[in-house]
Amino acid sequence: MPAATRYLGKPLKRKEDPRLIQGLAHYVDDIVLPGLHHVAILRSPYAHAQIRSVDVSKAQAAPGVVLALTGADIRGSIGAVPCAAQIPDMKAAPRPVLAHDRVRFVGEGVAVVVATDRYAARDALDLIEVEYEPLTPVVNPEKAIEKGSPVLFDGHKDNIAYRWELEGGDLKAAFKKADKVIKQRIVNQRLIPTAMETRGVVAEYKPGERQLTVWSSTQIPHLLRTQIAAMLDVPEHSVRVITPEVGGGFGSKLNVYAEEALAGYLAMRLGKPVKWIETRRENFQATIHGRDQIDDVEVAFKRDGTILGLRIHVIADLGAYYQLLTPLIPTLTGLMASGCYKIPAIRTEITGVLTNKMATDAYRGAGRPEATYLVERTVDLVAAELKKDPAEVRRKNFPKLEDFPYATPTGVIYDSANYPRSLDLALKLSGYKKLRQEQAKARKQGRCVGIGLSTYVEICAMGPSSAMPAGGWESATVRVEPSGMVNIMTGASPHGQGQETSFAQLGAEILGLEPGDVNVIHGDTSIVPYGIGTFGSRATAVGGTAVYKSLMKLREKLAALAGFLIGEDPGKLVFADMKIFSKAQPKKSIPFGEVVAAAYTAKKLPPNMEPGLDATTFFEPTNFTFPFGAHVCVVEIDTETGDVKLLKYVAVDDCGNVLNPLLVDGQVHGGIVQAFGQAMLEEAVYDEQGQLITGELMDYAIPRAADMPWMETDRTVTPSPVNPLGVKGVGEAGTIGATPALANAVADALSVFGVRHVDMPFKRERIWKLMQRVRAPLGARQNKGSRRSK
């Protein structure tokens, strides 16, 4: 990071906000084109059924309808939904854009209607007749892999999508040396990402130009363009993807969906622009879900709290088909199974299972919250077993500062960290000692109070291309326009994270301008060079570094030109206040705009200098980054009702250097509250028939403003050596760090009832029933986490 900090590290308010707070921004549904038609999709009410017949004739004849098609009608015209992840010996599970012979989850599309208005399109869906022959649904992933279970795909002998394992260190020796071994089943329930804007697509085809333009609410415009071209079998340069304002993603829009190709197909077939806007019910049924792992953990440890080994078996419910990264996500759990601890031996076995549900895929954290959750719960189980303070057990197992870069037995190399520092700060800010005293007092009064800790590390800035299916670099073009105004074109496609502001800060800092002079363009494949996108906390660490490098290239050229014009060594020039001047003799100066004009008018350039001011970088990181932190919280459980109240939350996060602290706070707050959602409220529930019974916001609760107390946040700063900005990424820290802190607090509170572990979400009924069960015979002290509350 540059030493001068006129704008970097400052809490500048966002450049993107004026349009958003005045209702002047454009999300997909706000785009209106002349002759726009509307698309509605009929979806399967069955989790598993054979399609006997689909009759769209009545729909086709309905007022306003221009086209009604079945899955059979489009079969062969559009390629299957793509999956970029490859795991050895993985079974195929290709999803057709519309089902034509068999449906495998509730919400799978079977027919499509295009009409002149939205209401007419939806009306016509009711006129489509589908004859289904229901098949036995496969819902429970453990039963799905038993012998005799119905199988989702003909030609598969069972529902096991793949088995994956990763082992490092001498596990046998670790368990042999151990004083104690604990086993625990820890369930990470299925979640629904619930971006406030559902998905949506507008597509327009211009036959003369052979140009298909697709506006989509996506996190990955360029990858989407490549995939749409492949699915529709058209040349990639005939497809343009534009990502307008995106109303939240959280991983759910890091994907290529059936509807994105279908809309393109319909626009081409009809020669008319079409729009498809997902309803919330469709969003719950047919946009990816997250998590859904059953983790059986075995931990070997010494009496002093030293953890020697971990054995983890994961059953990952993948759903019926693979979306873009579905099979890959659980493997990230294996990769991060060491947590922020020096554990000599770890073995993770994953069984990926196909069931009659929507696919799971990347949801904020994507495999890493699952890892952190199981490791952090396990550390607390060790502490509880040894009757030691959980903070001390953590401290005992941290790698030492001189261990960094630290290579885990799972094969990743943690770039830089200071775990004790963040833990110390979190303990200090929360008044941890006093909290424990107050807890003891409260317990004497019969109150059920719990304190939860979590110390986490995450893997971010995805990442080196060797580890990423479609490459892990990012692009940036910076162009100083003839007037001196700057355009930054970034392949990262932010959707709320605020890079229009932080990248402008970077540009202003390096070129000596005002942030208002720097414009950030993203999300248009015709304007922005090919890029990877925004996910995996990579936009700043990878995308921002590409911007930085392009800025430095331009700065070098501008310095050479300015030096030539004012007769000064380019290495001795300063860029500030819209001027370029000599450090030694500040009066030897030239306005920034004059240098830029000279570069474009090209009348007087140094020998061998090209005209123009444009630089592009494709930045390839050498490693991931590993942000970390420590969270502390306090909960109180109402012993009469089972209601869990969050009383206090303290988060200390270390995401390396910070470009804009306001944006970092926003990411941390939002992540903690999403973690609160998983811990307390959220669970995607499919019944025995594979019906999604949490299919609306009425049945799937996400956190509200009144659920949360004031969150106290602070930071430590350990720059990353992986990129020149020293940044690490912070988008997923909250969901990774906070979920286990909350769960550990609840388990701590319930320990007085003899409860060792309880699975999320901590809804009143679950907690209340648990208290009733263990309260009566206090001998029953072991609770094995059950998958579903009964």
Next chain:
Amino acid sequence: MSAEIQVRVNGKSYETQVEPRLLLVDYLRDVLGLTGTHVGCETSICGACTVLLDGKAVKSCTVLAVQASGSEVTTIEGLSALAPANGNGLHPVQEGFWEKHGLQCGFCTPGMILASVELLRTNASPSQTEIRHALSGNLCRCTGYQHIVQAVEYAAKKMKSRKR
């Protein structure tokens, strides 16, 4: 079948023939082209579609356009006209959201802002608890609400100082 409605939106009068089932939010967005009001759930849970109907915050995804006939509607696009002139063309609540980083993706923001306006109309100095309670009909998935609470506090302070 259609019905005629007369409605004032952001100070302008409209007379329109509409289907009786047309939702107010679709009328605002599709007929009048006021796309600042968003649809997030269609079940009146999320509050993204919140507008002011005769000064009161309502969820326009569960109001029919015909029910709004004879009424005055204020959407996010017309909000600044309600505020005392302040130079930047923003209502103090809008200003608060900008100053305090009360938004990220911005999708819930118009509804969140209008619900906050309604709160400050009835309670000029709300406590944090009151703000959180008043905004519980509006969901935000990005911000974790903390900066939103601060944005409303900022607006309350600003509006009081202007009244003096």
